[in-house]
Amino acid sequence: MAQLSDRLNRLSPSATLAMSQKSGEMKAQGIDVINLSVGEPDFNTPDHIKDAAKKAVDENYSRYSPVPGYVDLRKAIVDKLQKENNLEYSVNEVLVSNGAKQCVCNAVMALVNNGDEVIVPAPYWVSYPQMVKLAGGTPVYVNAGFDQNFKMTPQQLEAAITPKTKMLILCSPSNPTGSVYSRAELQGLADVIRKHDDLYVLADEIYEHINYVGKHESIAQFEGMKERCIIVNGVSKAYAMTGWRIGYMAAPEWIIKGCNKLQGQYTSVHAR
Ligand SMILES: Cc1ncc(COP(=O)(O)O)c(C=O)c1O
Numbered sequence: 172m173a174q175l176s177d178r179l180n181r182l183s184p185s186a187t188l189a190m191s192q193k194s195g196e197m198k199a200q201g202i203d204v205i206n207l208s209v210g211e212p213d214f215n216t217p218d219h220i221k222d223a224a225k226k227a228v229d230e231n232y233s234r235y236s237p238v239p240g241y242v243d244l245r246k247a248i249v250d251k252l253q254k255e256n257n258l259e260y261s262v263n264e265v266l267v268s269n270g271a272k273q274c275v276c277n278a279v280m281a282l283v284n285n286g287d288e289v290i291v292p293a294p295y296w297v298s299y300p301q302m303v304k305l306a307g308g309t310p311v312y313v314n315a316g317f318d319q320n321f322k323m324t325p326q327q328l329e330a331a332i333t334p335k336t337k338m339l340i341l342c343s344p345s346n347p348t349g350s351v352y353s354r355a356e357l358q359g360l361a362d363v364i365r366k367h368d369d370l371y372v373l374a375d376e377i378y379e380h381i382n383y384v385g386k387h388e389s390i391a392q393f394e395g396m397k398e399r400c401i402i403v404n405g406v407s408k409a410y411a412m413t414g415w416r417i418g419y420m421a422a423p424e425w426i427i428k429g430c431n432k433l434q435g436q437y438t439s440v441h442a443r
Contacts, residue, residue, distance in 0.1 A: 178305060181304050181305070182301050182304060182305055183301055185297065185298065185301075186297045187208050187209055187297055187298075188208075188209070190206075190208035190209075191206060191208040191209045194206040194208065209413075210346055210378075210381075210407075210408060210413075211413055212381075212408060212411040212413070214411050215411055216410060216411050216412050216415075217410060217411075220410060220412070235439065236439060237439065238431055238434055238435045238438075238439040239265070239266045239267060239427070239431050239434070240265070240266065240267025240268075240419070241267075242262060244267055245262045245265040245266075245267065245419075246262055248260075248265045248267070248419050248421070249261065249262055249265060252265075252402075252421055255379075256387075256389050256391075256392070257392065258389060258391055258392060258397070258402075258421070260421045261424075263424050263427065264421055264422060264423065264424050264427055265419060265420070265421050265427070266419060266420050266422075266427045266430050266431055266434070267417065267418070267419045268418050268419065268420070268430075268434060268438075269416040269417075269418070269438060270405060270407060270416045270417065270418040271375065271377045271403050271404060271405035271407065271418035271419075272298065272418065273418060273434075273438075274401075274403040274405070274418045274419065274420040274430075275298065275299070275302060275340075275373065275375060275403055276302045276305075277420065277430040277433055277434060278373050278401045278403065278420060278422070278426070278430065279302045279303055279305075279306050279308070279338070279373070280302075280305070280306050280433055281426060281429040281430050281433060282337060282338060282371055282401075282426070282429075283303060283306040283307065283308040283337055283338060284306075284307065284308070284337070285307035285308070286307070286308070286309070286335060287306075287307075287308045287309070287335055287336075287337035287338070288308065288309050288310075288311045288333060288335045288336045288337065289303045289308050289309070289310055289311065289336075289337060289338045289339070289340060290311050290313060290328065290331050290332070290336060290338070290339045290340070291303070291310045291311065291312055291313070291340050292312075292313045292315045292322075292323040292340075292341065292342075293312045293313065293314050293315060294315075294321060294345075294347050294348055295312070295340070295342070295347075296342055296346045296347065296375070299340050299342075300312075303340075308337070308338075309335075311331055311333075311336070313327050313328065313331050315327070320350050321345060321348035321350040322350050322352055322356060323341075323360070324359070325359040325360055325362065325363045328360055328363045328364075329363050332363075332367055332370065336367070336370055337369065337370065337371065338370070338371045338372070338373055339360075339364065339370065339371075339372050339373070340372075340373045340375065341360070341372055341373070341374050341375065341390060342375040342377075342378075343357075343374070343375075343376070343378075343387075343388075343390075344378040344379070344381060344382045344384070344387070345378070346377075346378060349383070349384075350384075351382055351384040351385060351387070352388065352390075353385065353388065354386075354388045357388055357389075357390045357392075357393065358393055360390065361390055361393040361394075361395075361396050364396070364399065365393075365394075365395045365396070370399065371399050371400070371401065372390055372391075372396070372399055372400050372401070373401045373403065374389060374390050374391060374400055374401065374402050374403065375403045376389060376402055376403065376404045377403065377404055377405055377407065377408055377418070378408055379404060379409065380408065380409035381408050381409070389402060391421075397423070398423055400422065401420055401421075401422040401426060402420060402421045402422065403418065403419075403420050404418070404419060404420075404421075405417055405418030405419060406418075
């Protein structure tokens with residue numbers, strides 16, 4: 172009998188993409204719809220980026236690229252992390268993927284074992300629990316509602332941690348709520364995380380530049396956190412490059428090596 176794998180049967184289809192498709196169909200019928208599903212910026216890719224891409228095509232940058240990304244691109248990401256986030260990373264601690272989405276999936280697949288728990292503050296981006304389930308892990312939801320500005324408190328985090336907890340997925344600025352954790356709030360969470368060995372933080376910072384509240388802060392800045400943090404970011408939202416599929420992660424080298432191994436089998440081919 173035709174039967175998909177158990178792994179795939181555990182997975183729900185992307186609700187975001189389903190909503191987006193539905194709104195497209197309704198628009199095609201002439202219905203006035205405001206589509207709040209896919210995070211698509213309301214401006215276009217800046218001209219200097221388009222010009223650089225045209226030049227790159229003319230210069231035949233069209234062959235297999237190195238699995239973790241071109242060294243000069245990774246170097247540019249290292250510079251960005253230094254300049255904008257005051258974080259020191261080396262080129263070997265950076266990996267480029269086909270969008271931040273692949274980075275999140277890489278990190279979850281690289282670290283989460285069957286039966287591991289992953290804390291996901293709710294409301295959350297719908298892909299997180301699905302990726303955790305794909306890896307054989309269990310999402311543990313922590314309700315952070317309207318009354319607390321959709322932000323998880325250190326007390327809530329502490330209460331959710333068990334001996335099986337492997338990862339916290341923290342999205343700030345948040346999709347879907349737009350909430351931004353302040354420096355002090357992140358410090359509070361870091362103080363809890365630091366107490367637990369083998370607990371990692373996947374810091375999804377893809378909305379770093381879509382922030383109407385205050386300065387963006389990274390949880391990786393606090394003492395002892397860089398060793399446990401996987402920062403995920405990319406160009407989709409900041410530079411309106413959603414279709415270009417370029418995202419990156421910054422993490423300890425052993426995690427980057429793991430994700431590189433995974434990516435080497437999934438996507439890119441050539442190691443240069
Ligand atoms: C919270 C969050 N993380 C990651 C992504 C993926 O971004 P990318 O286009 O770089 O794959 C999105 C896209 O909507 C998002 O909302």
